[in-house]
Amino acid sequence: MDASGRQAHWQDTYRAKGEREVSWFQDEPQPSLDLIAQVAVSPASAIVDIGGGASRLIDHLLAQGFQNVTVLDLSEAALTTAQARLGSRAADVHWLVADVITWTPPQPYAVWHDRATFHFLVAEADRSAYLARLTEALVPGGHAIMATFAPDGPDKCSGLPVMRYDADSLARTLGPAFERVRALRHMHTTPWGAPQAFQFSVFRRTS
Template sequence: MADERVSHWEEVYREKDDTQLSWHQDDPSISLELCDVVGVDNASSVIDIGGGTSRFAERLIERGLSDVSVLDLSKAALDRSRGQLGAVGEQIEWIAADVTTWSPERSYDLWHDRAVFHFLVDADDRSAYRDQLYRCLLPGSHAIIATFALDGPEKCSGLPIIRYDPEGLCEVLGDRISLVTHRKHTHHTPWGSSQSFQFSLLRVGQ
């Protein structure tokens, strides 16, 4: 399964530029707002799961953070993003890995995932993702996880997804995590269609 995911996304990022990616957004405003809610600052460490060619890590560097990592299973996506950012890209740690099989070596203050978790339609993959999240986040740390909302699309990039509301997301992630707040967001694709997302801000307990 992991090898199939890598092949799919490598092909996507090799064949399409950002304007052809439905999930692309120039301004990750909701994510940044939720960072402000939990007080992410210059001393915070952040990992962006499935960051690909997202602008989120770049915006964090612009805000003065110095401990920012981006994980994506597509090396092509990471290479593109690093090349686009130039000198800024040298300040980011780039990790080419599948989050479900990755072996994290450290913890972070914030786990950010915009539109990875909803692709995990296999229960074992969701369980592996949950294990990695808890390995990376100490009690009191936070996660921002965005998925298609219950009224969102049923597929993305030709793949099936699972839609969530905040309560359903928390149920899947287990009782060690609690919902702080959430946002409903209508994402407009580069070609003008609308997609309904939910952004959940979560806190890890004991």
């Protein structure tokens, strides 16, 4: 699927479904919050949430005092949902409608968070482009928090195929410039009660 097709897909998804009608909805976005708290140096640390959409992660980060947070997503409709929910607090967030594989990062980031965007990149060229943006955006010594479906997780999401990873295969994919510092398994439960197996890995950029 090309960039215009990806954008149309996610625009249609967020226009057609309410916030709690998508499988990835979380009221309390754990373990993302715990992992960010462990690696963010200070409330001023620059954090980018890749594919953040309408996620409530941003609500919690603002409540915890983080001051330099960016949310990037293909879908303007998703970001509009998040902005409407936040009200006046939305002005404290940098909102970017962009495709991560063609995006030019406007600033360096200390923390790169991606819950379930990377696993949609099934073409090698798209994964390579993503990793180039990750390397460009993340400061040396910065941390990338990457969550994907685990090997026993779904092989499709929102009608699209995904790549499933364990911590080792994800580390090989990111390559030697990223040192894995933590990995954990997480069982997400969809709003309709279906379990989905995820892996979360934290990497430090070493070069």
